[in-house]
Every structure is written in C-alpha cells, then in structure tokens.
Amino acid sequence: MRYFLHISYNGTRYNGWQLQPNALGVQQVLNESLQKIYQVGINTIGSGRTDTGVHASEQLVHLDLPFQLKPEETIFRINKILPKDIALNKIYEVGPEAHARFDAIARTYEYRISLQKNPFLADFAYYLSRKPDVDKMNEAAKLLLGFQDFTAFSKVKGDTKHYNCHIYEAFWKRENDLLIFTIKANRFLRGMVRLVVGTLLSVGKGRISVTDFGNIIKSQDRSKASGAAPAEGLFLTKVEYPEGYFEEQKKLFYSQISNMPTGES
Structure with missing residues (x-):
C-alpha cells in the first residue's frame, strides 16, 4: 500500500533531506523510525531535496508498505520515536502510482x-x-x-x-x-x-x-x-498537487485494499 506523509523538520543539525553515506539526513532518521515500528525495509521518496541546514514546514514523501496503516495511530506512534526536530503531521492514502516528487506541480x-x-x-x-x-x-x-x-x-x-x-x-x-x-x-x-x-x-x-x-x-x-x-x-x-488530487488518490487506494493484512496491533 502506498502512503504520502506530510512531515516538518528543523534542519539545523541535518545534512539536508537526502540519504547520504557519511552524513545524517532527515530521510535516514524517518526511514529508521518507521523500520523500528514495522520491522520491514523502508524507502521514502521526497517531493524534493532540501540542503544542509534548511528547514521544512511542509515536506511530502511517499512510501510503500505490505499492509494497511491506521493513520491516526501511526502518527502517534511515529512521533513518539522521532526526535524533537522532526514531526509527522498527516498521512494520505494514495494509489499505487502516486509519486510525491513527479506528481507535484x-x-x-x-x-x-x-x-x-x-x-x-x-x-x-x-x-x-x-x-x-x-x-x-x-x-x-x-x-x-x-x-x-x-x-x-x-x-x-x-x-x-x-x-x-x-x-x-x-x-x-x-x-x-x-x-x-x-x-x-x-x-x-x-x-x-x-x-x-x-x-x-x-x-x-x-x-x-x-x-x-x-x-x-x-x-x-x-x-x-x-x-x-x-x-x-x-x-x-x-508542496502543491493538482486540484482534487488527494480525493482521487484515496479512491484509488480503497479500490485495491481487499484481502490486505493490517500492520497495526
């Protein structure tokens, strides 16, 4: 199942959004926090990069999971793990082809x-x-x-x-x-x-x-x-998407969820 995450962060102590081999990026911290909860490999895709020290009040990322989330419970659980300078604000249910970067206008x-x-x-x-x-x-x-x-x-x-x-x-x-x-x-x-x-x-x-x-x-x-x-x-x-984008994506999401297991306890 594919989801968009709306996150915000204070970029002061990070070397930007992007995963990097020898420096700490926001993406790495988010991926590791999600992996701690769900015990599966996580690869998030951001709507765009931010450079070292740059902040974001609205960054959109997408990720795929082999089960369905409960958005409100997930937000609560992830925010307990994330450091104080990163927050998960909202989760959008989207179709399998939705892309945080390429669909942004x-x-x-x-x-x-x-x-x-x-x-x-x-x-x-x-x-x-x-x-x-x-x-x-x-x-x-x-x-x-x-x-x-x-x-x-x-x-x-x-x-x-x-x-x-x-x-x-x-x-x-x-x-x-x-x-x-x-x-x-x-x-x-x-x-x-x-x-x-x-x-x-x-x-x-x-x-x-x-x-x-x-x-x-x-x-x-x-x-x-x-x-x-x-x-x-x-x-x-x-970060903006076409008018009605998330409403349409939610319809696509629910058209594919039959027989999918839940990842929440």
Whole structure:
C-alpha cells in the first residue's frame, strides 16, 4: 500500500533531506523510525531535496508498505520515536502510482531575514543589522517571472539535466522585524533559492542595480551571481498537487485494499 506523509523538520543539525553515506539526513532518521515500528525495509521518496541546514514546514514523501496503516495511530506512534526536530503531521492514502516528487506541480519556499538581533531566531532567520532597500529587491524579484533558464542560480557541476523553471511568484514583505521572501515555482535547481536571495540582497545593499540583476539571469553564468544566502533562513513551506488530487488518490487506494493484512496491533 502506498502512503504520502506530510512531515516538518528543523534542519539545523541535518545534512539536508537526502540519504547520504557519511552524513545524517532527515530521510535516514524517518526511514529508521518507521523500520523500528514495522520491522520491514523502508524507502521514502521526497517531493524534493532540501540542503544542509534548511528547514521544512511542509515536506511530502511517499512510501510503500505490505499492509494497511491506521493513520491516526501511526502518527502517534511515529512521533513518539522521532526526535524533537522532526514531526509527522498527516498521512494520505494514495494509489499505487502516486509519486510525491513527479506528481507535484509547485513548491513554495520562504527566506526569512531578521532585522533585529534575536537569539531565539538564530537558527531560523538570517540576521542583518541594516535594512536593505526592499522596494529595489521587489523590483528585481519581479524580473524572475520573465525568465525560464536559471543557470546563473544553479550549483556548479550539478547533475541537473536542464535549468528551466517556471516561477509563479517572487516577492518580499515585512512582518514586524522580519523580512520574508516568498518564491513559488514548478521546480527549483539545487541551491537556487539561496543564490537568488543572495543576489537580491546585493541589489538591496546597492552593490548591483536592478538592471544588473536581470543581466545576471540573461548571462546564464553562475560566476556572475552573488554568494548564496545562509541556510538557516530558508524554509520549504508548501508542496502543491493538482486540484482534487488527494480525493482521487484515496479512491484509488480503497479500490485495491481487499484481502490486505493490517500492520497495526
């Protein structure tokens, strides 16, 4: 049986979402926690990667099990095992072909900047002692919607087959002492959001102009972009699927469950 899990995590002590041979990722901790309960091999597939130190308030993953779960009981049992910086929030019953990554149509990230030094935000926002020019940064951010090739904001020597993304939204807003950048797209390149933010901050600090920002995108040259903004300010906040997706997937799920054993006691 296939399930989607909605999880959230504080990424501070993890080397990103992905399983890695010599570093601790969120995926490893989740897989091991599920294996402790069900005593079967677990392989979760995420809607996308997050880099080292990056957080997620909404990450969707899927997994297959040889039995049917009781979602509410599973959430309770898994959260007792998971460390305090990872939480399982919801379980969706889906059909056998559902895919957390390939079926997603949009993802939204937020980048948070603190304009006031706050020890309680040290792991969750990038502190700037001087406010950048938010109007200029918003003017530059609007340019993102007019491009598709974002090679300039991609990691060097990545394994990406192409660098095209469709950006739907990109804007800054202020909430009290926080500046929050929201960006929504059908897909993102590895490290892309932090590179975009770092270069927008160069606009906000007067180091480059709005026109320069547009020319950097046009250049398709990674060396022209500014350095990446620090990881602690970045959150994956939403993963979207087609309208009615989970309702339809639940119907497909229940069409295949006859004679399936339960894995719950």
